[in-house]
Amino acid sequence: MIKKSIKTILHFFSQSKLHNITSNYYIKHGYKANERPQYFNDILVDDKGIVHQPDVYPYAAFLSRRLNAMHVIDIGCGRANKLTSLHPEFKIIGIDHGSNIAFCKDKYPFGQWVEWNLEKGKIPLKKSLLNNSVIICADVIEHLTKPTNLLVNIRECLKYAAAAIITTPERDLVRGVEDFGPPLNLSHIREWNLHEMEELLKSVGLRIQFKGLTNNNNYNLEKKTALFVLGNNNETILHVPPHDFRVVAFMTAYNEADIIIPSISYLINQGIEVYLIDNWSTDNTYELASQLLGKGLIGIEKYPANGPSPYYDLERLLGRVEVLASEFNADWFIHHDVDEIRESPWPGVNLRDAIYNVDYLGFNAIDHTVIVFNPIDNNYLPGSNFNDYYSYFEFGTRPGHFVQIKAWKNLGQQITLKESGGHNVSFTGRRVYPFNFLLKHYPIRSQQHGEKKVFWERQQRTNPEEKKKGWHIQYDSFTSGYEFIKNTNSLIRFDKSNYYANYLLERLSGIGIARND
Numbered sequence: 225m226i227k228k229s230i231k232t233i234l235h236f237f238s239q240s241k242l243h244n245i246t247s248n249y250y251i252k253h254g255y256k257a258n259e260r261p262q263y264f265n266d267i268l269v270d271d272k273g274i275v276h277q278p279d280v281y282p283y284a285a286f287l288s289r290r291l292n293a294m295h296v297i298d299i300g301c302g303r304a305n306k307l308t309s310l311h312p313e314f315k316i317i318g319i320d321h322g323s324n325i326a327f328c329k330d331k332y333p334f335g336q337w338v339e340w341n342l343e344k345g346k347i348p349l350k351k352s353l354l355n356n357s358v359i360i361c362a363d364v365i366e367h368l369t370k371p372t373n374l375l376v377n378i379r380e381c382l383k384y385a386a387a388a389i390i391t392t393p394e395r396d397l398v399r400g401v402e403d404f405g406p407p408l409n410l411s412h413i414r415e416w417n418l419h420e421m422e423e424l425l426k427s428v429g430l431r432i433q434f435k436g437l438t439n440n441n442n443y444n445l446e447k448k449t450a451l452f453v454l455g456n457n458n459e460t461i462l463h464v465p466p467h468d469f470r471v472v473a474f475m476t477a478y479n480e481a482d483i484i485i486p487s488i489s490y491l492i493n494q495g496i497e498v499y500l501i502d503n504w505s506t507d508n509t510y511e512l513a514s515q516l517l518g519k520g521l522i523g524i525e526k527y528p529a530n531g532p533s534p535y536y537d538l539e540r541l542l543g544r545v546e547v548l549a550s551e552f553n554a555d556w557f558i559h560h561d562v563d564e565i566r567e568s569p570w571p572g573v574n575l576r577d578a579i580y581n582v583d584y585l586g587f588n589a590i591d592h593t594v595i596v597f598n599p600i601d602n603n604y605l606p607g608s609n610f611n612d613y614y615s616y617f618e619f620g621t622r623p624g625h626f627v628q629i630k631a632w633k634n635l636g637q638q639i640t641l642k643e644s645g646g647h648n649v650s651f652t653g654r655r656v657y658p659f660n661f662l663l664k665h666y667p668i669r670s671q672q673h674g675e676k677k678v679f680w681e682r683q684q685r686t687n688p689e690e691k692k693k694g695w696h697i698q699y700d701s702f703t704s705g706y707e708f709i710k711n712t713n714s715l716i717r718f719d720k721s722n723y724y725a726n727y728l729l730e731r732l733s734g735i736g737i738a739r740n741d
Contacts, residue, residue, distance in 0.1 A: 495576025
């Protein structure tokens with residue numbers, strides 16, 4: 225009797241949940257769908273150079289490279305203008321029906337084109353093809369009367385595919401929170417906000433790795449498109465590391481007394497051990513740091529051992545890090561500067577736990593996206609938490625900012641940092657994790673600090689041989705009278721409540737950041 229009652233309750237629950245999915249699709253009560261949608265005939269129209277969702281396909285290419293994927297599969301490809309831009313680097317597969325797929329078959333013989341009604345039946349793709357693939361489903365779900373068939377098929381594909389990207393207009397941002405439908409676009413059935421779409425994806429068993437917003441087009445550059453990165457269903461995330469999992473940061477320093485204590489303390493609180501290499505600071509950086517010995521700071525040295533050099537010898541410092549990495553018994557290493565704060569891709573997950581999960585998934589190196597914090601006043605109190613004090617930033621746009629592979633697994637082999645100026649660790653068998661960590665950079669803390677650092681500690685101590693390699697050029701244009709204090713109008717306010725969602729692709733990949741070559 226009890227078993228029968230339980231079965232009845234479970235049956236009722238499953239049917240109620242299914243009704244919620246298939247009838248309302250987790251959209252707010254009272255929303256009206258478009259009952260007579262038009263077929264989306266993806267005719268290429270001249271929109272004066274406007275590219276809709278300009279960062280989605282470049283991100284798919286980035287993700288495919290990092291995951292060593294051979295195929296990019298575009299479900300609901302339309303006329304495949306963006307998809308074909310990924311050929312010949314990747315084998316492209318487009319899936320759609322009607323005149324759109326007929327156009328692709330006729331226009332692009334180099335692609336594989338699959339005709340399938342997205343709302344009916346099983347997706348006609350072999351498991352062998354899905355292996356080593358990344359799936360795109362961009363601006364499709366809002367066109368479907370019954371989107372759950374497509375989502376269930378994507379879930380089944382992700383038993384084999386490495387990852388999937390789903391995008392859709394964010395209704396609250398496009399239309400406003402008071403919108404109850406139907407959509408103004410006559411080919412859209414219904415539109416979701418970010419939370420509603422998240423619930424719908426979860427309801428069919430899709431595993432969301434990251435969620436946030438991306439640009440609607442390259443003209444407005446408004447964050448009004450919801451984007452979800454879905455993981456392979458056979459993987460899980462955020463395992464708890466064993467107690468003996470060690471990560472050591474080799475931190476190099478020169479005259480960083482104002483931030484040395486909070487910088488080291490931050491890493492220690494993130495579960496990271498620190499070894500400090502002081503380049504003969506002329507302030508009390510060394511003495512202050514020594515207070516943390518035995519409290520997470522596992523060692524400190526002055527380098528070079530025989531006394532200070534007249535130059536800032538970055539190559540020699542990097543060589544010292546290479547030697548130390550071959551001597552220390554740790555699982556992972558980080559090449560770290562004092563004026564940096566590192567964060568994992570998952571807000572609230574500390575660095576040690578995040579690095580362990582990178583390791584668990586079989587990757588052995590980590591890249592970073594750089595955001596540079598600038599002073600807007602001269603009021604920073606030395607020794608206080610600079611990570612909290614500085615709140616205005618700009619994305620790093622120099623070429624060196626776009627390669628920051630500065631954390632790596634100890635594989636018992638010699639690594640190389642010198643060749644790249646410390647930006648790109650090199651070793652045999654390197655596999656870079658597909659999602660960047662965040663590197664928050666605080667190079668200048670006030671007008672006085674900027675003048676001292678740039679004009680005396682950098683320009684006066686630049687090694688001429690390293691300068692010939694193109695190193696240390698970022699401060700060449702700075703002359704006496706340069707204003708280091710920035711106007712907030714030219715910067716972005718770092719707001720923890722929205723940064724991680726608003727700049728999803730930028731922080732995970734660097735895609736969408738304007739590069740200054």
